[in-house]
Amino acid sequence: MKGIVILSFWLSVLPGMAAENISFRNDREGKSFYSDKSHERDIRRVLRRVALPEINESFKKVLSKLESKSLCAYDLNQSLKNELTRYSNQLYPYEGVVYQLRKSDLIDDVVARILLNAQKTVTTKLVPKKESDIYFPGGDNSEKIMVLIQEFEEKFLKNTCFDDAYRALYADVKNADKELDSSKMEAYLYKAQKENRVSVELYKSLEQARVNGLEDASLSLKAYYQKIKSLRTQYPLRTNNERSNYPTAKANRLNMSRRQKLYQSYSDLQIIMMGNIVSFVRARLEDTRVDLVSYNGDEITHIEPTTPTDRFNYAILHLRRQITLLSTNTYFSGRTPDFIDDVLTAAYEVGITPAVEMDTLAGLKDVWDPKKSFWQKSQMWVRSFSSVAAIAIPAPFGFVPTLALIVIEATSGNKNKGSTQVDPTRWFQQ
C-alpha cells in the first residue's frame, strides 16, 4: 500500500520534472505574412549557402536545449547562427533563415517577427557620435542613473533576456528621471561609456536597443510562449490541420499581421474574452425565434414576434454592444478592440470560429459600416465642386452641374440605409 502511494506520487511528479519540449510550430496560420518576393529572394540566397534540412535540424537542435524559463530571442538567434556556421561560413541574410523556418512551419509569424526584431536590433548600425552633439542633462539623480547603467549586467541581465533587461533598466532610469526620453537616454549611455562604466560592446548593445525603441512594450519570446501555452491548455485545438489566411493578413494601418497584432497587444485572458463574444453572437445568429416580451409586474401583457432580418439585426447589435462593453471591463481599461483585426482573430485563435467561417463573419461589419464605393467617397467632392460651379456658371447653364449632381446621387451604387433613414416597420436597425 505504501509502495503504491509512493509510486503514484512519483508518477504524478516526474512528468513535470522532465524537460519541457519547447515548440513554436505553426498550428493556425495559413499563408505567411512573410511570403512576398523580397522574402522569397532572401530564402533563395540562404539556400545557396545552407541546405534546407540543415536549417531545420539546426533549429530543432537549438530549440531542444531551450528551457521555458529562459526563452530569449537574442540567445536563440545567436545559437542558431552558431549552429549554422558548421555548414557555411559565407555571408547570407539571417532574415532568410527566419523566413525559411516560417515556410517550413517550424515557427509561426509571431515568432518570426520576434526573431526578426531581435536580429534587427543587434545589426543596427550606429552613427558615430561627437561629444559636442550630446547634451548631458545633469541633475541630482544623474549619478544614480550612471550606477544603474553600470550595474546593468549584474543587476538586470543576469537572469533575464536582453530585451526584458533593457526594459527594466529603462523603467528604473525613468523612475529616477521622470522626464526621460530617447535623447536623454542617449546622453546617459554615452556618458556611461565615456566614463568606462560599461564596455564598448555593452554600450553598443544598449545604444542599439535605444535606437530601436526597445523600451516600448513589445512581445518577447517568453511572453508569447506563456500566452500560447495558456491558450492551448484552456482551449485545446480540435484539429492541428486547420489553417487560415485570415490571421496572417495585414492588420489595418499597421505593418504587421492580425495575429501578430493580437499577441502583441492583448493578454491571453483578453484574447479569451474577445473570442467568447463571437461564440455568444454565433449563438444569436443561430436562434430561430426572438420575441419582444412586455410585462406588467410579473404578468406577460404582450409578445411581439420578430422577423428573420430583425433577428439578424438584433444579433449584429448584440455583437456591437458586446464589443463596446468590453472597453468598460477592467481587463480592457477603456480600450475597444477592433472587430475585424482583434475580435475575429481571437475567436479563430481559440478555435471558436473555424477557418471557413472567417470571411463570412468578417463580412458582418458591412452591415453597420458598409464599404463605400469610389462614387460614394467622391460624392462629397462632387457635391462641393458642383455647388460652386452651379453658382459660378451663368444662368441658364447652371442647370448642367446641378443635373449631373442629381443623376450621380440617384444612381451611385447600393443605397446605404445608415442610421439616418429609419424604417418604422423594422424593430432593429444599425
Add this chain to the structure above:
Amino acid sequence: MKKTISAILFSSFLVSSLSAHTFDAVVRDGKGAKISEVTLNDLTSQNSFEGKYFKIVKGKDETPISFTEKDEKLLIKAATTYHHLTVARDYFVDKLKSSYVASLKQMTIRLDHTNQFSELGHYAHDNYEPQFNNALTIPAGSGLASRNIKPWEIEIWFRPSKSIHLNDLKVNSLGSREVKSLMSNYRNQIHMQSVQRFLAQNVTALTVDNMPTSPLALDNVMRIVGSSLMIELGYQFIDPLSKMFSRKWYSLETALVPEIIYHEYAHAALSDSLVLSHSTAIIEGMADFFAGQIADSPKLAMHIKKYNTYNGKNAKRKQDYMIQFEMGEYANTDFVFGLLWELKNILGENKGEAFMYELRKTLTTNSSIRTDLIEGIISTCDSECDRPFNDKIRILKALNLRGI
C-alpha cells in the same frame, strides 16, 4: 406474314402517335425576338395542335386548333405557345426532376380567351368585363353537374391583345414617386443655386468697383428668376408633361411573349405548393424566377416591342423593400423576382436553382415576403446549403441591404 404486317402497323402507329411537325413561332434571338421555324414534339394529332401534354384551343372551344387554320396570327400563337410550353415542361421534368409536373394531365391552353374565371362555372358570363393584355393559369375544377359544367384540369388562358390608351391604364404609383422625389430634389437645388448666385453677385458688387453689370439689372434678374421659374413650372406640371412625351397606346400579346408563357407554366408547375387561388407577390415572384431560369435571362418580356409595349420585368433592377410590396395590387412588381435572382447568384447557379425549387415547399400562396419567405429561405438553407451557417449569413446580409 400476318405477324409482320401487324408489327409494321404497330410500329407505324407508335411513330405516328407522337409525331413532330415544324411551324413558324416567335423565339428569342439574342436580346430581341424573331419568327423562326420550330419543331413541335409530342404531338398526338396529325392535323391539329394537340399533344400528349398540351391541347391548344381558341377561346371556349374544346377542339384543338387545326394546322390549316386560316388565321395566320392564331396559327403563330398556337405554335409559339405549344413550343414554349414544351420547353418549360422539359425544364421542370428533366432539369428539376419534378415528379409532380411529370404526372400532370394534358393541359388545355386557351388562346384569345376573354372570359373571366369562375371557380364554379369555369367561365364567367361572356359579357362580364372581358379581359385583354393578360394571361392566367387557372386551377383544376370539379365542375357543376347540375349545370352541365364538366370538370376541368389546370388550364392556361392567353388573352388577346388590345390597345389601351395611357389614360385608361391603372398603374401603381411606386415608380412615379421615385421620379417625383428626384424632380423635387432638382427643383430645390436650382432654387437654392439661383438665390446663392444672386447673393454672390451682390456681395461682389459691394466689394468690387466698376462691375460691368449690376446684379440688380433687369436682364440679370430675369435670367436668374427665369431659370428658377422654368424648373418650377416643369415640376408642377410634371405629370401632364410626362404624359405628353410618353407612349400613348399600350398592348400586350401574351401568347407571343416566350417569358410570359414560361411564367404561366411555372404557376402550374409550382401548384403542388403554391395554390392558384389569387395573385400575390410570392406566387408571382416564384413564377417569374423560374420563367427567368427557363429563358436563361434576368429580363422578362423586354426587348419585344412588337408584342409588348408595357415595361417588362428585370431581376437586376435595384429596388429596396417597401411594405407596399406585400399588398395584392403590387403583386406584379419585380421585387421578389430580383430578390430570388440575387439569392440564386449568392448560392451558385446550379445550387440556387435547386434551392428555389425546394423553397416552394415552405411557402403558401398567402406567404408574406418579410416573414414567411425569409423563414422559408432560412429553413431551406438548413437542409440544402453546403455550408448552412455561412450561406445563411450571406443571404441575410443581402436581405438586410435590401431593407427587408
